[in-house]
Amino acid sequence: MLLVAVLAGCGGSLDRVRHLEPVRRAASCARITDVPWTALDRAAGADRTRVEAMPDDVRRVADAARLDDAMLGDQVVLVEHLLVLHADLGGAIAEVDCLSDQLEDLQSELAERESAFSLTLTLVSIGVGALTAIASGVIDLVSDDDISSPIIQIVGGVGATALGVIAFFPPDESVTLDHERNVLRVVRDARDAEDVMRAPFVMRLLVAPRVDGPSPRDELERRWSDTFALVDDDMPALLFGNGGRYDREALRTRELVLEQLEAELQLLRQDFELLSRFLFERPRDASRPTTP
Template sequence: MVKTYPAGHRPAPWWQALGLSGLLLLGSCNTAPRSLAAKDVPDESECAPLTPVVAPKGYAVLPEATLATDSLLARTFSADALRTANVCGLVPQLRAMLATEPGTLARVVARQQVSSRLTDVALEISSTAGELDCEEERADQIADFLLDEAGSRVKNLTILAILLGALGTVATGLMSLFDVRKTIYRPVGIAIGLIGAALGYSSLRTSAAADIPFSHRRNALGDVWHGPAESTVFPAAVWNFLSRPGIRGATQPPLRKRLLNRWLTAGELGAKDAEEKKQLEDLLFGEGGTYKADALRIRANLFDQLESTVNLMKSDVQQLAREVAEVE
């Protein structure tokens, strides 16, 4: 018995139904990237101190030659402790303390003034390390978002490629089984194969394509890179600790230069070609720009290393405090 259909109500051919089902299935996988609004990107003000960092009144760092000629200081304190005292601006207070008679009220008052300044320096170190750690976490957080977004898109594109490949195999197989002309099903197979290849290529490029605006007008890395005489980010004592030669060894170059040497040779920038290195330098050590996840990871690593270098000052200040406490 031949089945008849009302005029205008004949069902669509099977290959059209199969194609429509495939399109619906593919459409159910969303490959659109998630977006992060600019207002949702953590701002650098979240890490900066509430008030600008200023040097204490009367703060001054003396030339090394001046320290070498003071025999009383040299007899009382070690060379490393004197260098630490100098970057903390404490040499005048140490001289004043040693000028007082042991056991007198004047000696007690002078020692308290030195101890108070050492406490301030310790807090400055902790505050600076906290800001550097905050900036590291800020960069890491956005890098994680970009990588998660890329991973989600790659997953969806991979699912699409698998479904499309399966759909193409089934469609061309059925067309061949039902003796559909080769001029129809062969182009269909080629088209589905090209679309699958395009999806695979898109998944490869997805992780490298995600980027986001990321600003840092207050940039500690920029000060380390450019090396100004005075820093607007670091407290004076911490900046002098990083930028003066002879710290942690009389013949040693400044810690800032040693840090830069690590970055530019064996560190995050050492393996880059000249053009990529120049782009990263402008991005990392300037006021910000459009970052990809790998550049944000580099920025976070640089902050981690800088924070570790700043924390070295804690042991130096502790040594100086011990030697001050041993003075009669």
């Protein structure tokens, strides 16, 4: 029975060193630096007549990009600036996607821990049943005691049944996550894009209202509120804090919230494409040769 207790107690902690590897990989999701390039932090020039004449949806992106007429008049400078902005947006999307993948890996690891616990108890239950049958048979062969064999069978049967039942209810595995660098908190708390050093172009787009509705950040807050209405009240504090103990439900919730953020960032990529097309694509009629 001591062996049974030891195996049962260790079932949920098998190979914990390997299981913690995704936590150690968390830092690899972070961007190389929090300090923005000068091109991202520049102030727009005073002359913005051409920018103001743009369609409203295009001007929203141009304002976030801090374009001005001087930049629009220099194709080389304009292209270089847009490349930097594209890299800033791509870096933000890559970081959020990496964090989401990490959480998915952690959920798989916790599921493996619970499966290992159940498998261990199942094997022990089978072993207890087999040992009980062997012991009962040996006693029947070598002894005339009519009570020993039934007692062993009853005790062994109860033990095997108890282990089998426990195997169906593994303990809730959890893991500690530290995220002082919390992209969710940055997006939630940044009321002014100028307060953010990380991905300033992305943040300016997130807080800028769309022509036909609220800002992407406001839309995110609405979706997050709907998500948090379905979970424990203390879940937001965990997700937006500096870290804590995560079970599988908390990991799933954080992954969902990050996926919602990533979806909004992908829409920002479409906004950036809208600006690029406006600046560089010629109308079809303009590219056709004129006939005499």
